[in-house]
Structures are given as structure tokens and as C-alpha cells.
Amino acid sequence: TTNVALVLARPLGQSPLQIAESIKTDLEADDELRAYLAKIEVAKPGYVNFYLQDSYYQKSLAQLQAQGVSMLRPKIGQGVKVNNEFISGNPTGPLHLGNGRGGFFGDALTRVLRFANFTVTNEYYVNDAGEQVLKLGHSIKKNAEAVYGGEYIEELHQKFAQIADVKEAGRAAAQDVLQNIIQPTVEHKMHIHFDNWFSEQSLYDDGLVDAALEVLAKNAKTFEEEGALWLRTTDYGDDKDRVLVKSDGQKTYFASDCGYLLSKIRRGFDVLVLTLGADHHGYTKRLEAAARALGFTGTLRINIVQLVRLVKDGKEVRMSKRAGNVVAIDELIDAVGHDVARFFFLMYSPNTHMNFDLGLAQERSQKNPVFYVQYAYARICSILAKAESQKSKIESQEIDLTLLTHEKELALMRELERFPELIEEASRSYAVHKFPHYAISLADTFHSFYDACRVIDEENIELTKARIMLVLAVKVVLGETLSLIGVSAPEKM
């Protein structure tokens, strides 16, 4: 359908219906279109509705069968290098639910972009250089300046409290947290692979922070005031200018960020993607400012993921034995399972302030639509397995797809047709939450088809063959959709 006639009414000074009619007349005269269109209709205020012929969908299905999933992959990412940085939780304790949500989002985004032929590097920024390492040191030494608590601090206390220097103790502990808590959680619990664990300390070791300060000074974006060095971020819409080097000569965390941005720029990325928790949204302006001041001319996309509120019996839960004052993502995954946790987080648009009811976590997991989707996939596999066992009867070269004219078959083919445009749209808008919704919708259409149309019918071998081809196509697309969001596609349930 198109509303173009409504939009054109004013500039053309004609009535929408008049314009719609003339569009209809023109298009109906087009021989090429006539091959695909069953009819064109003008509706009430001025819509033009197009009806595709069944043969269009049948051809499309045959094409998918012949070319496989690669035909669904848009070219829009060809030759574009993307750096996708996400989670980047401090190495001072377990990852919390907000990290989890951002993690699943970033990972799914990478999967979608890669499917659309972008070249993506997944990166985790490890804040192993700053003040928080010192805070961790104090915490494991349990002295007056301790800030972190929880079971893991006990363990770190046992291991590293004897190290005399606080900073050294903090470094050792941070390394331990990264290797024994964060990385296992990310890789084994969340099923996320990072190409790069980028160390903040390495920026100093490699001179990138100083290099960034030089570039910024050269671009005349810095100034000195009250003994400190500032970046004029207000030139780029920030509320206030930001300090790079404090009056005591210490570089700020923001200086590290500038070094990190310079590293990404020098590595030649066309697109820089960052996903931040909503508690860091105040940084977006200064990061954008820094990137531009450093001379970055590519695309910078900062995604803000709203925090997750954990609720139990209608009240917010904050305490966790494991992590101290937050609930750890690995605990949640242990409680509901990876697929459920992932699907649940990914279903919601990043700017939804979502509530996760822990009290209903188990129950919710039983009712989670992920099972509905996976069940559709398992059903497909079951049908195909049975078909395989009767291969001799249904095997043949000629498959007549024009037999697929049932209302439910056409509905299913139309649903499949949505997938390619969804990829394109999502790789532009980063709206990855559309995929869980699509998966539900496709599963829904399939279940309905399944109920109405028996696939394997020994009385009607020709129809059986055509339907198997349709079912195969659904398997490919549904399987790909699940793979894009990182949820498993089980052959049996």
C-alpha cells in the first residue's frame, strides 16, 4: 500500500483520490508490473493498494530454495568497517542486569550487521587503569576506603589482601575478576564472543592518550584554565567543557576515552558504535565532541540502553549475595536459561524501562514466547525428518509450486517475504528488537498453517512436495532469525 497520493495532494493541488486513480491507471498500463500484480485498488481517503499475484510468492520461494540464505543478505554493509563496543563493565565485580541487556543488544546488533555484510569488530573496553582499580584494592583489603562488597570480594580478599601496595592489590584483583568472572560470564553464560578485549592501560603504555591530547591541541580544541587542561566540548553542543588533565597533572578518565577514540579512528573504522547504560547517557555529548575534535568524519552511533529493574512481589530487588548491591546477569541466566534471558531482553526496545520480575522468573520462563518460537522450529524439523523417511515416494526433480494456493500457505509466504526488508531496516535503525517479534509472528503463521494444512499426505504426493519446499523455506528463515538474535534453534523439544 502507499499513501503517496495523500502526500502529493497538496503540492499538486489535486484531490488525493484523483491522484490515486491516475497512479493506478499508469501502473496498470505497465506490462512488467502486470506480471506480478493481481490488481491495483484505490481506497477511501486516497490509498493505492497493490495485490501481488500468488505466482510472485511462488517464484520467490523457488528462488530461496535455489540460492539459499545468501539471497537474503543485503549488500548495504559491503566494505564498511564497524567497531562495535559494548558492555565494557568495570573489572571490579560481576556484570549486572544492565550489562546483560546491553550485552545481548550489542551482540545481536553485530550479528545483524554481519548478516548485512558489514565487517564488524566486537570490542570490550576494560577499565583497568583508573581510580576504580584503587577502589577495588581498598575493598579487598577491607580498609576504611572500601566500596565494593559481596561474596566475590571475600574470595579476592583471601587471594590478594596480602599484597602490600593497594594499587597492586587492586590490579591483581581486577585481573582476577576479568578472567574468572567477567570473561566466563560473557563467553559461556551469555554466549558472546569479543574479538578484542581492549585494555585502558594499554592506551597509556602505547602513548595513545598523549597522542590524542596532541591532536586535540593541534586542532585548537583545548585550553588551559585554573591549571587544568580542558576540551572545548561546548563547541559540539555539550553543556560544559570537560577536563582532560587535572591541575595536579593527573589525566582524567575522559582523557582515556579520547585516547581510545583515537585508537579506533587510527584502526580505520568507518562506523563507531557504542552501547551505554542509561546511567551513562550524560557522556554521549562529550564523546561525540571528542570524536569530532579528534577529526573523526565517519558515523558515530551511541545507543542508550535503559536500566533493568528487578522486581519481586511488586517490590524492587537490589541485594545479591554474590555481587553485593546488584543482581548479577549470570545468576539470572542460571535461573531462567540462556535462551529465555536473551530472548526476553532482546524483545524490548532499548529505551524501554523494563521490569524483570524475579519472583515470576521461573514461571515466566515457561510462558516465554521463546518456547513458542522454538517449538515451531522443532515441529518443522519433525516434519522434515518424517519426510526424509519416506524419501523414495516424494523424491523427484519437478516441484509444482503453483499448488501452494491455500490461504495459510500464502500467508506463510507473505510472512517470509518480510525478512529481507527487516534486515535492511534493522541494520539502518539498529532496532534489533524487531527480530524476536518477527520470530513470534513467523512462528504464529507457521503454527496456523500447520494446523490447517497437512504437509505429508501420501494421497497427494505433488502437494506434499510443494509443501515440503515451503516448510524448508520457513526453516531457513526462522533458523536465521533465531541465529541473528543468538537463540538456539532446537530440532526437538
Added chain:
RNA sequence: GCGCUUGUAGCUCAGUGGAUAGAGCGCCGCCGUCCUAAGGCGGGCGUCGUAGGUUCGAUUCCUACCAAGCGCACCA
């Protein structure tokens, strides 16, 4: 005080400058010789937070207000 985000069905959430605003869950009823009933079919009278504005048309854009979350360091 300023800024960002959010306010849509009982609950959790999609959605759109346009045609009767959708899904899941919950609730009610029906469907079993047959490829997995973790399924299907039917049942929704919603002030799209409130009030204005722009528009032929606003739930969608703008302004104000109300409510919620999060920010506003020479912290990280």
C-alpha cells in the same frame, strides 16, 4: 533547577503523519483416528499521561504541565 528516556488493553510490551491502534500473558468457550496440543480457532467499547498547537489528517511532530527512571565533579 537543568538535561536525557519513558507514560498505549488487567499485566508485560510492540507500533504508526493517515484507512476499524496490535502481540504475548491472564480470563472465557471450542478443537484430539492424522506430521510434537510446548498447538489451533473464537472472544478486546483502549480518554494511546493531561492540556494546547501545527496539519486536509496527530496516538505519532511542537509547546506546557503531571508522573516514573536516570543523569547533571579538576569521580570513574
